Amino acid sequence: MTTPLVAERLAKRYDDLVALHDFTLRTKPGQLIALVGHNGSGKSTFLRLAAGLLEPTAGDVRICGAPAGSLEARAELSFIPDEPVLYDDLSVNEHIEYIGRLHGCEDWPEHGDELLDRLGLTDRADDLPARFSRGLRQKTSLVLGLMRPFSVLAVDEPFVGLDPAGQRALTELLLETAAGGACVIVATHQLDFLKNATRCIGLRDGAVAFSGDVDLAKVHTLLG
Amino acid sequence: MTHVPARPEMRAAVRELRARRRTQRLRHLDWVDALYRAYVVGISGVAALIGFAVVVGDAPVASTTVRAVADHGAAVVGAFVAFLIALGLRSGAHGGPLAFEAPDVQHVMLAPVERGPVVRAAAYKQLRGVVTSGVLAGAVLGIVAAPKLPGPDRPTATWVMSGIAFGLLAALAAWGSALLGSALRITQRTALVVGGALLAWSAIDIVVAVHTSPLTWTGHVAVWPVRSSWWALPGVALVGALIAVGLARAAQLSLEHVQHRARLVSALRFAATIQDVRAVITLRRQLTHEQARSRPWIHVPAGAVLGRAAWRRDWHGIVRWPGARLTRVFILTLVAGASCAAAVRGTTVLFAVAAIAAYVIALDAVEGLAQEIDHPDRAVGVPQSSGDVYFGHLATPAALQAVLAFLGFGCGLAVGSLIHRAAQVHAVSPVVGLAVIVALVAVAPAAAALSVYLGRPDRDMSVAMLHPGVVAAQQAGPLVLVALAFLPLIVAREVDPPTDPIRAGFAAAAPALMIAFGIVTFLRGRTVEAG
Numbered sequence: 001m002t003t004p005l006v007a008e009r010l011a012k013r014y015d016d017l018v019a020l021h022d023f024t025l026r027t028k029p030g031q032l033i034a035l036v037g038h039n040g041s042g043k044s045t046f047l048r049l050a051a052g053l054l055e056p057t058a059g060d061v062r063i064c065g066a067p068a069g070s071l072e073a074r075a076e077l078s079f080i081p082d083e084p085v086l087y088d089d090l091s092v093n094e095h096i097e098y099i100g101r102l103h104g105c106e107d108w109p110e111h112g113d114e115l116l117d118r119l120g121l122t123d124r125a126d127d128l129p130a131r132f133s134r135g136l137r138q139k140t141s142l143v144l145g146l147m148r149p150f151s152v153l154a155v156d157e158p159f160v161g162l163d164p165a166g167q168r169a170l171t172e173l174l175l176e177t178a179a180g181g182a183c184v185i186v187a188t189h190q191l192d193f194l195k196n197a198t199r200c201i202g203l204r205d206g207a208v209a210f211s212g213d214v215d216l217a218k219v220h221t222l223l224g
Numbered sequence: 225m226t227h228v229p230a231r232p233e234m235r236a237a238v239r240e241l242r243a244r245r246r247t248q249r250l251r252h253l254d255w256v257d258a259l260y261r262a263y264v265v266g267i268s269g270v271a272a273l274i275g276f277a278v279v280v281g282d283a284p285v286a287s288t289t290v291r292a293v294a295d296h297g298a299a300v301v302g303a304f305v306a307f308l309i310a311l312g313l314r315s316g317a318h319g320g321p322l323a324f325e326a327p328d329v330q331h332v333m334l335a336p337v338e339r340g341p342v343v344r345a346a347a348y349k350q351l352r353g354v355v356t357s358g359v360l361a362g363a364v365l366g367i368v369a370a371p372k373l374p375g376p377d378r379p380t381a382t383w384v385m386s387g388i389a390f391g392l393l394a395a396l397a398a399w400g401s402a403l404l405g406s407a408l409r410i411t412q413r414t415a416l417v418v419g420g421a422l423l424a425w426s427a428i429d430i431v432v433a434v435h436t437s438p439l440t441w442t443g444h445v446a447v448w449p450v451r452s453s454w455w456a457l458p459g460v461a462l463v464g465a466l467i468a469v470g471l472a473r474a475a476q477l478s479l480e481h482v483q484h485r486a487r488l489v490s491a492l493r494f495a496a497t498i499q500d501v502r503a504v505i506t507l508r509r510q511l512t513h514e515q516a517r518s519r520p521w522i523h524v525p526a527g528a529v530l531g532r533a534a535w536r537r538d539w540h541g542i543v544r545w546p547g548a549r550l551t552r553v554f555i556l557t558l559v560a561g562a563s564c565a566a567a568v569r570g571t572t573v574l575f576a577v578a579a580i581a582a583y584v585i586a587l588d589a590v591e592g593l594a595q596e597i598d599h600p601d602r603a604v605g606v607p608q609s610s611g612d613v614y615f616g617h618l619a620t621p622a623a624l625q626a627v628l629a630f631l632g633f634g635c636g637l638a639v640g641s642l643i644h645r646a647a648q649v650h651a652v653s654p655v656v657g658l659a660v661i662v663a664l665v666a667v668a669p670a671a672a673a674l675s676v677y678l679g680r681p682d683r684d685m686s687v688a689m690l691h692p693g694v695v696a697a698q699q700a701g702p703l704v705l706v707a708l709a710f711l712p713l714i715v716a717r718e719v720d721p722p723t724d725p726i727r728a729g730f731a732a733a734a735p736a737l738m739i740a741f742g743i744v745t746f747l748r749g750r751t752v753e754a755g
Contacts, residue, residue, distance in 0.1 A: 016518055051334060054480050069479060075336030085330035089248050090241075095331075101237035102335040144331070 002064045004029055004076070004152045004183035005050060010059035012045050012206075019045040021206045023059070027185070029151070032178040034194050035187040036219055037203035043187035044082060045206070047154045050185075051079035064151050075103075080145035082157040082187075084137040088130040092121060092140050095129070096147060103148040115143040118169050134161040146173060152183045159190045171196060194219065234337035238345075285372050293373065294451040296430060301390070301443035303426035308398035309439070310419025316405020317415040318512050319481025322346050322474075323489035329482055340475035347403065347474055354399045355392060362391015365446075378449040390446035397442065397463045403470030406477045412513075438462050485511065501699050502594060502679045505587060509549075516544040534616030538592035542624065545588075553588055556581040557628045561635030564660070568652050568713050569640070575714065579707035582664060586672035586706065589624045593617035594676040611748040614673070618744065621669035629661040652716040656729035663709035663733040666740035671702035674743050677750070678702075705743075708736040 003026060010023040020042040027033065035043045048054040050061050052069020066072035086095065093112070100108025116122045119139045124132070129140045138161045145155065155174070159167050167190075175196055178184045186193065194200060194214050202209040202222045210218050285293075315321055324333070324346060332342055366387025370380040405415060425437040435441065441459030448456060488511045495503035509515075520543040527536060545553075560581035567574035587594075593614060600610075637654055678698045716729035 052479055053329075053334070053483055055478060071336055071338065074334055079330075079334060081330065085326045087245070087325070087327045089245055094244070098237060098241050099331055099335075101240075102234055102332065102337060104233055148335075 002151075003027060003062075004031075004064060005185070006062045007046070007050070008060050010046070010049060010061060011057045012042075012049060012054060013057045018206045020049070023206075023208060025201070025211075027152070027183045029181045029183055030178055031183050031199055032174065032197050033183070033185045033199045033201060034197035034214065035185060035201050035203065036189070036191075036194070036222065037209070038223065041203040042206040043203055044156050046203075047079065047156050047185065047187055050152070050154050051077060053079070076150060077152040077154060078145050078148055078150035080141055080153070080155045080158060082160065084129070084134075084141035086129045086137060086140060086144075088128065091126050091128055092116070092143070093125045095140065095144055096125075099144050099148055105148060108147065111147050112143065115147055115173075118173060119143060119166060120169070135163060135166065138162055139166060142170060142173075146177070150182060152185070153177055155184070155186045157187060157189070159188060159193065191216070191219065191223075234335070235341060238332065238337075238342060242345075284374050290373055290375075290450060293447060295433060297447035297450065298435060298443035298453070298455075299426060299429040299433070299437070299440045301446040302437055302440035303423065303430060303443075305394050305397050305439045305442050306419075306422040306426040306437070308394055309401040309422055310415070312398040312401035313405045313410065313415035313419050314412070314512075316402040316408075317410050317412045319406055319478060319485045321399055321402040322350060322406070322477070322482075322485075324482055324486050325490065326483070326486040329479070329486045333479055333482065338475070343474045343477065344471055347471060351399070354395050358392040358395025359388050360391070361395070362387040362389065365391060373450060375449075382449045386446060386448045389448075390442075393442055393445055393460060393463050396467055397439075400463060400466035400470045403474060404466060406481070407470055407473035407475075409476065409478050500679050501587070502598070502676050512548065514546050514548050516541070517546055518544075520544045532616075534592065534613060535619050538617060538620030541592050542589075542620065549588060553585050553628065554631075556585050557632045558635045560585075561632030562639040564632070564657075564710065564713060565636040565640035567710075568717050572714070575707065575710045578710055579703060582668050582709065583672065583703050583706040585628060586621065586625065586668035587675065589621035590617070590669055590672045590676060592620065593673055597676050597680045600680065609751055611750045614677075614750060615744065615748045618669050618673060618747075621672070622665050625668050626661070626665045629664050633657045633661060652713060652729065653726055655726050656712050656716040659712040659730045659733040660710055663712065663736035663740075664706075667709045667736040668706050670740040670743040670747075671705040673747060674705075675699065675702040677747060705736070705739055708739065709733075711735065 005025065005027045007023055007025040010020060010025075011018070012020040019040075023042070023046060035046065037043055045054065049056055050063065050068055052073060055069075061068040063073035064076040066076070068077075090098065096108060096112035096116075100112065105111065113122070116125050119142060121136070121139050121143065124136065129137050132140065138158070142155075142158060145153070153174075158170055158174075162170060171193060174184050174186065178198070186197070188194075194216065197214050199212065200214040200219065201211045202218060204222060209222050312321070322343065328342075333339060363384055364387070366384035367380070369387065370378075370383035373383070410418075422437070422439060426439055429435060429437045429440045435444075435453075435455060438459060441455045441457075442463060444451075444453045444456035444459060488507050492504060492507040492511065495507055520540070522543050524536060524539045524543060560578040563574040563578040563581065567578065596610075596613060596617060633654075636657060640654075675698075712729035712732040715732035716725040719725050719728045
């Protein structure tokens with residue numbers, strides 16, 4: 001089976017600022033990986049490099065064997081950013097239809113409805129997300145990221161703005177996604193979530209501080 | 225392996241989305257507002273055209289000038305195209321000229337669909353605007369040139385056709401070079417080197433009077449009515465090739481740049497729509513990655529422990545200016561000086577160029593004050609009135625303006641002497657330039673500070689809401705005040721004996737000084753309420 005995501009000596013610099021340095025990672029299908037670290041430690045940079053939104057200064061990321069950002073890689077990786085990015089003039093349902101059709105999902109109406117129901121958005125499906133609260137926009141963004149097919153799910157700070165019910169629903173969805181065989185990578189400050197992860201990677205100043213099984217003592221030491 | 229949708233399927237999805245959004249936009253369009261905006265743009269355009277025609281005048285130029293246009297015109301115009309291409313390449317190095325919506329980047333560019341058709345669709349849409357602007361600008365130039373360069377074999381229609389062809393070519397060259405630069409992912413350094421080399425090549429053509437640069441060939445299109453040359457054809461072909469290669473490779477653009485631009489361009493457009501100069505400046509800086517240097521060029525020497533906080537803070541900011549801003553300020557200084565030199569020798573419209581250059585410099589120079597005004601709550605925590613804080617922030621811009629004004633003065637003297645050697649045109653005494661320096665040092669920082677203050681985030685918007693012209697006047701006012709600083713040169717040029725031009729020039733500096741005093745007094749009296 002193809003390795004979902006491989007990063008080899010990945011680095012990203014912005015002039016004299018090192019955002020990520022010598023980052024190497026090999027994932028397996030069904031893994032739920034938690035990325036932890038302080039603000040600016042390189043979590044979002046790594047996820048954006050994997051999505052092809054950033055270009056590495058050095059090293060390489062491959063998604064199911066294809067270079068990050070290539071057509072094949074884009075078909076395999078779903079990226080949910082920390083800040084919801086939505087069209088102002090499309091309703092939630094119209095977003096779902098568009099994303100579904102862009103990704104060639106034939107079951108988008110059913111799959112979309114199911115996700116809306118699980119995240120408590122069914123009643124707002126015909127509303128414009130532009131008029132939503134931060135939490136509802138986040139839920140919409142999650143629906144769009146989860147409804148399309150993928151082998152790797154990269155999620156940046158997904159719990160921000162969600163109510164407790166939304167957080168529970170999202171945790172269940174992420175666990176089901178991993179159980180379904182996808183590799184799920186979640187950058188988070190939500191330490192409660194770590195107990196669900198199968199692997200934890202701690203980042204400090206753009207470099208890996210630790211990587212392996214979830215060890216809350218190490219996490220607490222890293223985060224101070 | 226995940227399913228990669230077939231191409232027609234994705235094209236249909238993108239096409240349908242666009243159609244649906246267009247329909248929704250039209251359904252929610254306020255037609256009265258749209259017609260009013262079209263009316264304002266139309267009236268402004270006609271006014272600008274008439275003003276331009278009046279300033280340039282329609283008196284035919286001398287036969288020696290016509291000969292000079294025939295001999296050197298193509299190279300000079302080619303240098304202008306080289307300048308446009310250099311700007312285009314710079315924009316391309318930052319991901320321009322295309323700008324996508326942030327959701328398109330997230331949902332379309334990251335979807336497993338070919339980017340080529342998506343990018344090219346955006347490019348064709350933008351190309352329509354580029355072509356329209358080029359044609360209109362070219363037609364205006366043709367209309368203006370026709371009466372100044374008349375002749376039996378040069379009817380107005382020929383000039384207009386030539387102007388349209390050249391305007392189109394120049395606009396396409398600038399846009400195409402940006403597109404190609406973006407597609408080739410050139411760095412800012414490469415853009416600078418290539419742009420500089422093209423400009424240098426054009427400069428050699430002008431000085432040596434040869435036509436070797438491909439951009440000089442494009443210049444032949446502009447001067448076709450004076451001297452037709454088939455060298456224009458390869459020039460046209462070159463621009464065509466630039467566009468074709470740019471469009472063919474457009475999909476190779478950097479998504480990193482695309483995302484960065486997507487975030488900023490919509491905000492920039494909004495800021496431009498509401499005529500918020502300060503927001504436009506800060507967003508444009510972000511768009512061109514114009515960030516403060518992490519290491520200053522020089523260290524500001526340590527001073528007394530207390531006092532002169534604003535003065536030192538502002539110098540700390542200036543010594544961290546990025547290279548691009550320093551270069552811009554330096555070039556604008558030279559442009560202002562050279563424009564003044566040419567303006568006092570007859571081309572009065574160039575005073576406007578000098579004023580704009582000085583105003584743009586001043587807007588950069590008052591950055592420390594602008595940041596204070598951007599965050600009104602900061603002043604609440606300072607044991608001084610906000611007016612005193614604002615006043616303290618005016619000293620550094622004035623000092624910087626003084627240094628730059630002397631540099632511009634030197635440039636003006638050099639250019640003036642060159643013009644004098646070539647054309648023996650009468651000029652005013654250089655002493656009058658000192659009056660301009662004094663006026664400029666006082667009024668330029670004050671006017672820029674006023675502009676920033678009028679656009680402050682906690683301003684009362686109710687007055688501006690009455691009419692868009694109110695906002696336009698607020699933004700144009702400071703520029704007009706800076707233009708007053710150049711009044712001494714105009715007055716000294718126009719006075720007849722026995723009036724002493726030097727004395728008249730210095731007297732003409734008084735309005736600018738009084739206005740600067742008024743603005744500073746006004747700003748010093750400001751207080752910021754907590755809240």
